[in-house]
Amino acid sequence: MQLDELYTFSNKLSDQGVLLCFNGPFSHGIIEQLGHALRRHVQESGGAGPTVMDVFGVFVEQTQNIQSYVSRELAGLEGASFGVVAIIKEGSRYVVQSGNRIRDEHTRPLLGRLDALARADAAALKAMYKQQLRAQIGPGESAGLGLIAMARAASEPLSYRIDPGRDGCSFFTLRVTV
């Protein structure tokens, strides 16, 4: 990035209502610090108490999902721990959008899960959540609740896309509107 490009980049983020954006290697410490900043920013931008915690909750699920996925599945791959997350204010709503690399063979099952969530109504999402709460999970596996919880907290269906990448990986973007 050239000397004059950062200013343009910063203006672009501000114009699009980006309250906070992080691009780099995720760690528990980074997630914690960003989470604190996010709560303050959302509150200061006029978000009510439940909204602050909904946005924070979606942020925690997205970033912890990325962190656990990349450390479990992409260990040793160059730049694998990199992810990007942005909190955006759009009118009276908040958007949490994140992206990370994902192994090509994982894209189809992930899209299948997301499509099923997008079709589900509130009652179906609650049933899925309860079922997954009781599901047995193996050592090292995640609880598998994050995507369902995000779909429940969202005010519109989750949106997502896959962009082709290299080294057998694609780039996955998830956008959740609270």
Place this chain on the structure above:
Amino acid sequence: MNITATSTTPSVVFDESSSTLVIRGESYPENAFEFFKPVQQWVEQRARASRFVLELAVTYMNTSSVKCVMDLFDRLDLAYEQGADVLVRWRYSETDERIRELGEELLEDLRAPKELLAQR
């Protein structure tokens, strides 16, 4: 049992006089299963010994923590069905509707005695 809270884990403290284990604060550690494992093992032993109350006074939990708490509830339910004297209490601030909703949902399927208490 006496675990001090950190910025992403709750305090877990047993009060002998009231036989109550209180879990208080926010819970979103990097690995919730690791954090809750000793608590689950301790509760498993203690719940069958004599009167036992599990009190949740959390203000935020990530989904892995919720799953671990559900596991605690399941253990208490099993102990209850085998004759143990247990109670699950969920405390929430009356202004915190998210934590009330979470409490209602988690207590819904519990067979053991339970209380949902609003605090001012």
